[in-house]
Amino acid sequence: MENQQTAIVTGAFGGIGTAIAKQLANANYFVIAVASERRSQADYDAWLNQTQINPNQVKALFLDVTNVQACETQLTEVIVERGRIDVLVNNAGITRDTSFKKMSHTQWSEVINTNLNALFNMTHPLFAHMCANKYGRIINISSVNGQKGQFGQANYAAAKAGMIGFSKSLAYEGARAGVTVNVVAPGYTETPMVAAMRQDVLDNIKAQVPMQRLASPDEVAHAVVYLASEKAAYITGETLALNGGLYMN
């Protein structure tokens, strides 16, 4: 379709990523849905069925976002194939929660690699391309816990806070070229990541949220779609908190 923009979304098969991919497709973007190499074509088919995204408007890319070489190779191919990439949503993420005393170096580095180093791996091949096109939207999914810290999440909070510093710095570098770089920082959101938490922990979290509920993935996706749009041209280096009042910066 003429004038159709292309958006790349990592963690696209996850709870929030699915909502982002679906809403971008509804807003007429061509979506490159990045899923980990753990996923298969059968997972993609099931996801397509679940989201009801038009198969002509989406393509799966099985890519480990922690693999710098694979990201560079595959994203370079995607640029050639699509001609132009307009939007990048860095959404893939993991947790390996435990108190710092018990935290292994593996738990530390897996989280830093997936949540923070992947920002370099995914953004570096695309940023120069966007600057040359004089247009781009980069949206990084951080977390309320990157803003306020959280017991048992020294690794995760370090990575999610790092995303904010990265985004502000890159916002300076992209500004003249019309490439905006922003962060969406959700509070606890109803996804498999949160479903894995103990019920009493979850009840306790809800009780602390002034709105007394979790976010829905769609609420997060609405914010992303706005920041991805041409209308958000003058917003850059911003962190949009979406946390029901849990943390007001």
Ligand code: NDP
């Ligand atoms: P999910 O676990 O549902 O989705 C995360 C996605 O990241 C998965 O689809 C996973 O792929 C993908 N992923 C993980 N590692 C890699 C990798 N090495 N390469 C490629 N893809 C990878 O989590 P959510 O949807 O809940 O979270 C999405 C983002 O939002 C994360 O960054 C998270 O930190 C953040 N966030 C979530 C909150 C919440 O309460 N849920 C709150 C605040 C922020 P696969 O399925 O193949 O494993």
